[in-house]
Structure formats: C-alpha cells, structure tokens
Amino acid sequence: MASSRVVLIPLGWSAVVGGMGTLMIALVTLNLLTLLVPVAVLGFVTTELLAFDRATREFGPEWFRWQRFENSSEVRIDGVGSMALDLEMTGRHEVYAEVFDPQPESFEVTGGSPRLLTWWPSSGPVRLAYAYRPRERGRFRVGPTIVVAHDPFGLAFRMAKLENRWEVLVTPALSVEEADAIPTSGVRGASEAYRRRSGPGSEFHSLREYQPSDDARKIAWRRSGLDKTYVREHEEEVHPDLMVLLDTSRDMRLGVPGKESLEQAVEGGTVIAGQAVGRADRVSLLVFADRVLQFVPPQRGPAGTEPLTQAFARVGLSPAPFDFPGALAAASERLTAPTSIVLFSTLLSLSGPVEEAVAGTRTRGHRLVVLCPDVNSFFPPEPDPLAAQTMGFALEPVRRQVELAVQRLRSAGVSVVRYSATNVRDTALDVQAWLHSGGPP
Numbered sequence: 001m002a003s004s005r006v007v008l009i010p011l012g013w014s015a016v017v018g019g020m021g022t023l024m025i026a027l028v029t030l031n032l033l034t035l036l037v038p039v040a041v042l043g044f045v046t047t048e049l050l051a052f053d054r055a056t057r058e059f060g061p062e063w064f065r066w067q068r069f070e071n072s073s074e075v076r077i078d079g080v081g082s083m084a085l086d087l088e089m090t091g092r093h094e095v096y097a098e099v100f101d102p103q104p105e106s107f108e109v110t111g112g113s114p115r116l117l118t119w120w121p122s123s124g125p126v127r128l129a130y131a132y133r134p135r136e137r138g139r140f141r142v143g144p145t146i147v148v149a150h151d152p153f154g155l156a157f158r159m160a161k162l163e164n165r166w167e168v169l170v171t172p173a174l175s176v177e178e179a180d181a182i183p184t185s186g187v188r189g190a191s192e193a194y195r196r197r198s199g200p201g202s203e204f205h206s207l208r209e210y211q212p213s214d215d216a217r218k219i220a221w222r223r224s225g226l227d228k229t230y231v232r233e234h235e236e237e238v239h240p241d242l243m244v245l246l247d248t249s250r251d252m253r254l255g256v257p258g259k260e261s262l263e264q265a266v267e268g269g270t271v272i273a274g275q276a277v278g279r280a281d282r283v284s285l286l287v288f289a290d291r292v293l294q295f296v297p298p299q300r301g302p303a304g305t306e307p308l309t310q311a312f313a314r315v316g317l318s319p320a321p322f323d324f325p326g327a328l329a330a331a332s333e334r335l336t337a338p339t340s341i342v343l344f345s346t347l348l349s350l351s352g353p354v355e356e357a358v359a360g361t362r363t364r365g366h367r368l369v370v371l372c373p374d375v376n377s378f379f380p381p382e383p384d385p386l387a388a389q390t391m392g393f394a395l396e397p398v399r400r401q402v403e404l405a406v407q408r409l410r411s412a413g414v415s416v417v418r419y420s421a422t423n424v425r426d427t428a429l430d431v432q433a434w435l436h437s438g439g440p441p
Contacts, residue, residue: 012155015045052151059158074169077137088125098148106136134170142166171309172270211413241282244269247345249289249322255378264424265344271428288327289318321349325357338365340435347405358412370416375399377420
C-alpha cells in the first residue's frame with residue numbers, strides 16, 4: 001500500500017509563510033541581516049521536512065502488526081464494555097506517533113483512553129486499553145485504528161489507517177425480574193381467567209354486538225333484532241404464548257432523534273418480553289416492515305433472553321412502508337398455538353385488506369393487541385406560542401391519520417392501546433397484566 005503524503009500542520013505552515021514573508025521584506029529593503037533570518041528559517045524547515053519524508057517514506061499499515069484482545073462483542077445498554085489493542089512495528093523504525101481508536105458517539109469512555117501520544121521505539125508493543133459505557137442500543141463499529149507519525153518539531157505528520165474494525169452489539173436491558181410487577185392477586189378470578197378466556201372455543205361464554213370481522217356462523221339469530229345483531233362468544237383455553245411484533249417501517253421514525261417511536265417500541269417490547277420470560281411463558285419476536293426482517297422462535301425461561309436481546313439490539317429503521325396484512329399473515333404462519341400478538345406501530349401506513357387480515361388472525365385463535373403512540377407526546381412542548389401553533393399545524397395531519405387508523409382497527413374488533421412517549425414502560429406492564437389475567441386491555 002502506498003505511503004500517505006506529508007501534511008503540514010499549522011505550526012509548519014506558520015514557519016513557511018512567516019519565512020517567505022520575511023524574505024520578501026528583506027529583498028525589498030535590501031537588508032542583509034533581515035535576509036539571513038528567513039533564509040535560515042526556510043533552510044531549517046526544508047531540511048526537517050525532507051528528513052521526515054525520507055524517514056517515513058514507506059510509512060503505512062505494513063509498518064505494524066496489531067491484535068485486538070479482551071474486547072467486548074456484546075454489551076448491555078446499562079453495562080460497561082472493554083477494548084484492548086496491541087500494536088507493534090515490524091521494522092527497525094523509531095517515530096514520534098499518536099495512536100487513536102475511533103469510538104461511536106454513543107460510547108462514553110469511563111476508564112483508560114482510546115488515544116496515546118508517545119515516542120515509539122523500534123522494539124516493544126504499544127497498548128491501548130479503555131472501558132466504555134454505551135448510551136444507545138444497536139450494532140456499532142470501533143476502529144479502524146489511526147496511527148499518526150509526527151516529525152520531532154511538530155511541523156508535519158503522516159497518517160496510516162489500520163483496518164482492524166471491531167463490531168459491538170449493544171443490547172437493551174431485558175429484565176426478567178420485572179415479571180414480579182404483574183398484579184395478579186388483585187384481579188378477581190385471575191387464576192381461572194389465566195386458563196380460560198373468550199375466543200374460538202366450544203363452551204358458550206357471552207353475547208356481544210356483531211363486528212364486521214366476525215364469522216357469520218356465530219350470529220345469534222334468536223337474540224338479534226332489527227336494530228342490533230349479536231354473536232356468540234365462546235371460551236377457549238388461554239395459552240401462555242406471546243409474540244412481540246415490531247413495525248420498523250419508515251413511519252416509525254416519528255419523534256425527536258434518539259427517542260423516535262421505534263426506540264419506544266423496542267423499550268416496550270423488551271418490557272413485555274421480559275415479563276413473559278420471567279414467568280416462563282413462551283415469547284417470540286417478529287420484526288417486520290414490508291417483509292420479515294427478523295424472527296426469533298418462541299423462547300421460554302431465562303435461556304431465551306440471549307436470542308431475544310440480540311434481536312432487539314439489531315432492530316433498525318427500514319425505508320419501506322408497513323404492510324399490516326402481510327405482518328399478520330407472517331405472524332400466523334410462524335405460530336403453532338393460539339398466541340397473543342402485541343404489535344407496536346404508529347399505524348401511519350395502515351392500508352389494504354385490514355379487516356380480512358384481522359378476521360383471519362382471530363380465526364386461527366390468535367389475539368391481536370396494538371400499542372400505538374400519542375403523536376403529540378413525541379415532541380417537546382414549544383415555549384414560544386407561535387412555534388407551538390406551527391408545530392400543532394404540522395402534526396395535525398399526522399394525528400388525524402393515526403386516529404382514523406385506530407378507529408378502523410377498533411371497528412374490526414382489535415384492542416388498540418394508546419401510550420405516551422414518557423410512559424411506554426408503564427403501558428407495556430399494564431398490557432402484559434391484562435393479557436396474563438385474560439381481561440381486555
């Protein structure tokens with residue numbers, strides 16, 4: 001690989017420009033003493049740069065051997081990761097060097113340092129070691145390591161890039177201890193409701209008004225009249241199976257950076273998954289936009305936390321719109337038992353045969369609950385009245401579109417729960433408690 005070029009730093013440029021300026025003044029004034037000073041300065045700078053260029057002519061990645069060790073490849077968002085790197089020069093070189101291991105902006109260094117400035121002899125390795133705390137979940141890359149060779153007088157430098165990148169997966173905190181927060185003792189008949197609930201079973205449970213998504217064979221003709229039509233509700237055995245369905249379409253970028261609706265959905269999903277894992281229920285994860293992006297088969301118990309947290313960590317925005325019917329179809333294809341499907345979505349791209357998709361999901365014995373954010377809660381209040389009015393005008397079409405989608409789903413018999421950006425965890429806990437007790441959200 002070809003060596004990088006020599007680059008003057010501000011001190012080197014100041015010496016060159018100052019020497020040239022003084023030389024011009026001396027030539028104009030014909031002052032011999034003034035002429036000797038810039039000639040000496042320019043001669044020194046030129047000699048130093050030529051010597052530095054000659055000494056580092058082949059400077060590049062070939063000069064070094066490197067090895068990363070004791071590096072964290074997976075870190076919890078509330079944990080601490082470590083990074084260590086050994087560098088050693090391959091030839092008999094000596095250089096005044098600066099070594100830097102670039103970090104993602106979301107990593108906060110808590111110990112050591114990813115930067116080192118030292119005189120590097122020809123023998124012996126140089127080690128970088130530091131600890132960091134991630135502030136965001138996701139997949140991040142550390143590196144490549146940058147080595148900068150400086151001339152001894154600080155006039156110029158040469159740079160080499162070492163392709164030794166390292167990938168770190170920052171996982172959300174999936175806490176199974178939070179399962180104790182589900183209030184089952186205060187729910188009347190919670191143990192019985194946990195085993196049985198209304199659904200496509202064989203034992204009569206109750207009557208309710210007809211919904212467009214209902215099967216016509218369930219209509220109670222003798223109890224129906226001209227003004228109202230009723231359908232029979234039967235009981236089914238409640239299976240402790242749960243699926244978290246995440247909408248990762250382009251509409252999930254709603255909100256301020258770092259606190260978008262997608263991040264809120266991931267946080268709520270980890271709460272619900274943690275509750276299920278803590279109770280040894282089976283829980284799966286489906287990440288969907290216009291197609292299946294990730295799927296974690298049903299997991300049970302603490303052993304299931306690792307694949308779930310890794311999948312939650314890899315969740316990212318997709319440029320495609322959300323295919324609601326396709327998401328329900330994909331979920332039904334992957335479920336082998338009646339399951340409570342908890343969908344996190346802004347519902348901004350709700351289109352297609354929605355009612356048919358909901359009816360098909362219910363026919364297979366699944367229960368759909370949708371958690372939809374309150375649009376206004378995702379943006380901080382504006383202190384200026386004019387700015388607040390402008391923001392209100394901008395958000396009104398979005399809010400209206402979400403409200404129409406919510407009404408459409410509720411008309412199809414879907415339980416839709418609205419949540420604020422400030423209390424998605426509390427809402428997720430409530431939904432999990434309702435699902436566990438068999439009651440309506």
